[in-house]
Amino acid sequence: MKPRSHEPIFWSLFGGGGMLAALVGPILVLIIGLLVPIGLGFGPEAMNYEQMRGLLGHPMMGFGLAILIALFFFHAAHRILHTLHDLGVHASERLKLICYGSAAGGSALAVLVALVLVLRG
Amino acid sequence: MSQTRTIVIECLRFHPETDEAPYYQSYEVPFTEEMSVLEGLQYIKDHLDGTLTFRWSCRMAICGSCGCMVNDEPVLSCQTFLRDYHPARIRVEPLAHFPILRDLAIDQTDFLAKLESVHPYLIPSTGDDPGDQPRHQTPDQVQDYLGYAQCINCLLCYAACPQYGLNDAFTGPAALALLHRYNADSRDAGKDQRMEVINAEEGVWGCTLVGECSEVCPKHVDPARAINQNKIASTQDYFLRFLKPRGRR
Amino acid sequence: MNQPRTYTRGMQRWWLRRPSYRFYLLREGTSVVIALYGLFLLAGMAALAVGPGAFETWRGLLFSPLSWLLHLVVLAAFTFHAWTWFKVLPLTVPPVKTRRFPRGFTDATLNRVALWAWGVVSLVILVAAMRGLQ
Ligand code: SF4
Ligand code: FES
Numbered sequence: 001m002k003p004r005s006h007e008p009i010f011w012s013l014f015g016g017g018g019m020l021a022a023l024v025g026p027i028l029v030l031i032i033g034l035l036v037p038i039g040l041g042f043g044p045e046a047m048n049y050e051q052m053r054g055l056l057g058h059p060m061m062g063f064g065l066a067i068l069i070a071l072f073f074f075h076a077a078h079r080i081l082h083t084l085h086d087l088g089v090h091a092s093e094r095l096k097l098i099c100y101g102s103a104a105g106g107s108a109l110a111v112l113v114a115l116v117l118v119l120r121g
Numbered sequence: 122m123s124q125t126r127t128i129v130i131e132c133l134r135f136h137p138e139t140d141e142a143p144y145y146q147s148y149e150v151p152f153t154e155e156m157s158v159l160e161g162l163q164y165i166k167d168h169l170d171g172t173l174t175f176r177w178s179c180r181m182a183i184c185g186s187c188g189c190m191v192n193d194e195p196v197l198s199c200q201t202f203l204r205d206y207h208p209a210r211i212r213v214e215p216l217a218h219f220p221i222l223r224d225l226a227i228d229q230t231d232f233l234a235k236l237e238s239v240h241p242y243l244i245p246s247t248g249d250d251p252g253d254q255p256r257h258q259t260p261d262q263v264q265d266y267l268g269y270a271q272c273i274n275c276l277l278c279y280a281a282c283p284q285y286g287l288n289d290a291f292t293g294p295a296a297l298a299l300l301h302r303y304n305a306d307s308r309d310a311g312k313d314q315r316m317e318v319i320n321a322e323e324g325v326w327g328c329t330l331v332g333e334c335s336e337v338c339p340k341h342v343d344p345a346r347a348i349n350q351n352k353i354a355s356t357q358d359y360f361l362r363f364l365k366p367r368g369r370r
Numbered sequence: 371m372n373q374p375r376t377y378t379r380g381m382q383r384w385w386l387r388r389p390s391y392r393f394y395l396l397r398e399g400t401s402v403v404i405a406l407y408g409l410f411l412l413a414g415m416a417a418l419a420v421g422p423g424a425f426e427t428w429r430g431l432l433f434s435p436l437s438w439l440l441h442l443v444v445l446a447a448f449t450f451h452a453w454t455w456f457k458v459l460p461l462t463v464p465p466v467k468t469r470r471f472p473r474g475f476t477d478a479t480l481n482r483v484a485l486w487a488w489g490v491v492s493l494v495i496l497v498a499a500m501r502g503l504q
Contacts, residue, residue, distance in 0.1 A: 002321035008359035011326070011352060021404050022452035027492035029407065029448050031499050033441030037433045046503045047429065049422045055502070056418060065415065069408045076405030082329050083398040086283065088381075110412050116419045137375040193387045217387075220376035228376050261469055283391060286381045305465075330458055331394045349461040 010078050010100065017075025020068055056114070057121045066114035070107030077103035125151045128203050129210035130161050132173065135221050143221060146170075147210070152203045158213065159187050159198040162225070175225035182339055185273035188280065189225050190214040195280035195337050216276055218286035232276060235292050239300035239318055244311025262307040269302035269347055271340040278334035278344050284327055291327030292318060294334035294344030301347035316358055325351045397454045403447035456484040 036042045045051075056062045077099040085091045130150050135143040148165045156164075159177050166173050175198075177187040182200040189198050192212055203211070219227035278294035279285050285293045292300075300318060303309050318324050328348045335345040385391040414432075417424040431437055460477040 002317055002323070004317075004320045004359070005322040005324070005326045005355075006359075007322070007326040008356040012356060017404075018451070018455055021448065022455040023488055023491050024495060025404070025407075025448040026445060026452055027495045029441060029445045031496060033432070033444060034438060036503070037438055041500050043504045047432075049418070049425045049429075051503060052418050052425065056415065065411065069412050069415075072404050072408035072411075076401040076408070079398050079401035080405070083395065083401070086287065086329070086395065086398070106408070106412060110415065113412070113415045113419050117415070120419075135377050137377070143377055143379070217379070220378045222374060222376055264469075265465055281388075283381070283384050283394075286384060329398070330461070331391070332458065333388070333390055333394075336390065346461045349458075350464050353462055353464070 010074070013071065013074035014078035017071035017073070017078075020071055021075060024068070025072075053117070053120075056117045059118050062114040062118040063111070066107075066110040069110040070103075073103035073106045074100070125153055126207055127151050128161070128207050130158075130165065131210055131212045132162075132165070132224070133212075133214040133221075134173070134224055136172070136223060145212070150203075152207075154204055156203050157199050158189075158191055158196070158201045158203060158211070161203050162198065162213070173225075174223045183273060185275035188216050188275045188277050190217055190280065193217075195277035197275060197277070197339050200339065216280035218280055218282070218289070219276070227276075229276065231289060232274070232279065232293070232296070235296040236274070236299065238292070239296050239303075240311055240314050241296075241299045241303060243303060243306060243309045244314065245308065246310035249310070256308050258307055265307070266302045266305040269298050269305065269342055272299055272302070272342045273340055275339065277337045277339060278342075281333035281337040283331055283333075284329060288323075288327065290323045292321075292324050293327075294338075294348065295342070297325060297328075297351065298342050298344035298347040301351060304351075316355075319351045320355050320358060325349075325355055328352070397450070400447045400451040403444055404451065407444055407448075452488060456481055456488065459484050 031042075032047070034040075036046045039046070056065060081091055081096060081099040084095065089095065127149055129147050131145050131147045133143050134140070134146045148169050150161045150164050150169075152161055152164075157180075159175075159180060162173065162175050163177075166175075175187070175189070177199060178184040179186075180199045182197050185197075187198045188195060190196075190213070191198070191201055192206070195216060198213070213225065215221050215225045215227045219229065219231070222228045272295055274295060276295065278298075282291075282294055285291050297319075300315050304312050304315060320326075325348050328345075330345060330349060332345050335341075335343045338344065385395055414425070414428045417428040460480040463480060
C-alpha cells in the first residue's frame with residue numbers, strides 16, 4: 001500500500017494563504033505601502049503609533065492580522081519548497097523542515113505579538 | 122492540385138544499436154497545402170531515408186499513436202500541418218520526458234503500469250447485478266464523466282508536464298484523469314480502491330498545477346481539473362477519515 | 371526479455387522550452403514577495419508592540435521613497451498572484467456543484483464572479499481604511 005501523503009495539511013494552509021493573498025493582498029499593499037505614505041486619500045498622521053495601537057489592540061484586528069501573516073508564510077513555504085524542486089533542488093525532509101519550520105516559527109511569533117498588542121489594549 | 126513548396130524537417134534521430142546519443146538530421150521535404158507533419162515524415166521514410174522510425178495508425182487524431190514534439194510543443198503529428206510552419210523549418214522530436222526507444226518512438230511501459238494502477242474500469246458494488254437490464258443514467262450523470270472518457274492515451278499531457286519530467290514516479294495527468302472518469306461514473310463503486318492512488322505523494326500531490334496538460338490535450342480531457350478536484354477529495358479524505366468507523370481508514 | 375537500450379533526455383533548464391513554463395515559474399515566484407511582505411508586516415507589528423520609538427522607525431522606513439518604489443513591485447506581484455489565482459480557481463469546483471447552477475455557467479463565469487468579489491472586497495477595505503485611518 002502506498003503511504004498516504006500529508007500534503008493535505010500543507011495544501012490547505014497554502015490554499016488559505018493564497019486565497020487571502022489574492023483577495024486582500026493587493027488592496028493592503030496599495031493602502032499601506034503606496035497611498036498612506038504619499039497621503040493620497042489619507043492624512044499625514046495616518047497610521048501613527050496611537051492609531052495603530054488602537055486598531056491592532058482590538059482582538060479581531062490583532063489576531064486577524066497575525067493569521068493573515070501566518071497564512072502568507074505557509075502559502076509561500078509551500079510554493080517555495082515546490083519551486084525549489086522544480087529548479088532541481090531535491091525536496092528532502094530537511095528542506096521541508098526548513099520551509100515549513102520557518103513558516104510555523106514566523107506564525108507563532110505573529111500570534112505572540114498580536115497577543116501582546118491585544119492584552120495591552 | 123495545390124502548389125508544392127519545400128520545408129526543412131529537422132528530426133531527432135537515435136538508433137540504440139549504433140548511436141551513443143541522439144542527434145538531429147535535416148530533410149528537405151516537398152509538401153502541399155493539406156499535408157500533415159505525419160505525412161511529411163512518411164515522405165521522408167518513403168523517399169529520403171527508410172531508416173526513420175515513428176508510430177502512427179489512424180491518421181485522423183483518434184488512435185493516439187503519432188504524438189511527438191514539434192518545435193517543443195507536444196502534438197498529434199497527423200493533425201498538425203506543415204503549412205502552418207512554412208517557410209520556417211520545423212524540429213520534430215520524440216515526446217518529451219519519456220525514454221527514447223528509436224528515433225521518434227518512445228517507451229510507454231511506465232504509463233501503462235500507471236494506467237493499470239488506477240483500476241480503469243467500472244467496479245460495480247457487490248450484490249448490484251442488473252442482470253439483463255440496462256443501467257440507466259441521466260444526461261447529467263453522463264456529463265459528469267463523458268469529458269474524461271475522451272482520452273486516447275496519446276501521452277501529450279505527460280510530455281507537457283514538467284512534474285512528470287522531473288519525477289517519473291508521479292502518476293501523471295492522463296492516468297489520474299481516467300481514474301476520475303471512473304470515480305465520476307454513477308455506475309461505479311470502486312472509489313475506495315482508487316483513493317490510495319489519489320492520496321499518495323505520487324498521486325494528485327505530485328501536481329503543482331502548471332496546467333499545460335489541459336492546454337495540449339487534443340481531446341479536451343482537462344486532466345488538470347480532474348487532478349485538482351481530487352486534491353479536494355484527498356483533503357476531505359485525509360481529515361474526515363478520523364470520523365469514519367474503524368477498519369475503514 | 372531482452373530490454374532494448376533507451377535514451378532519456380534530462381530536464382536541464384526545462385523552463386526555456388516553453389513560454390508557459392516561465393509564466394508558471396513567475397506565478398510561483400510571487401510567493402517569495404508574499405513571504406517578504408509578511409515579514410515586513412510582522413516587523414511593523416513587533417515594532418508596535420515594542421513601543422513608539424521602534425514603530426516610528428518602521429513607519430519612517432515605510433514613508434521613504436525607496437519603500438514606495440519597492441511597494442510598486444510588491445503590488446505588481448500580489449496583483450499577478452491574484453489574477454492567476456482566480457484564473458485557476460474554477461478547476462477546484464466540483465461539477466456536482468456547478469451542475470445545480472443555471473446553464474451556461476462556465477469557468478469564465480466563475481472567474482468573473484471571483485474577480486468581482488475581489489473588487490468588492492478591495493473597495494470595502496479601501497473605504498473602511500479611508501474613514502478609519504485619518
Ligand atoms: S488526457 Fe489528453 S493529452 Fe493526455 S493522453 Fe489523454 S487524450 Fe492525450
Ligand atoms: S495517427 Fe492516430 S492519432 Fe495520429
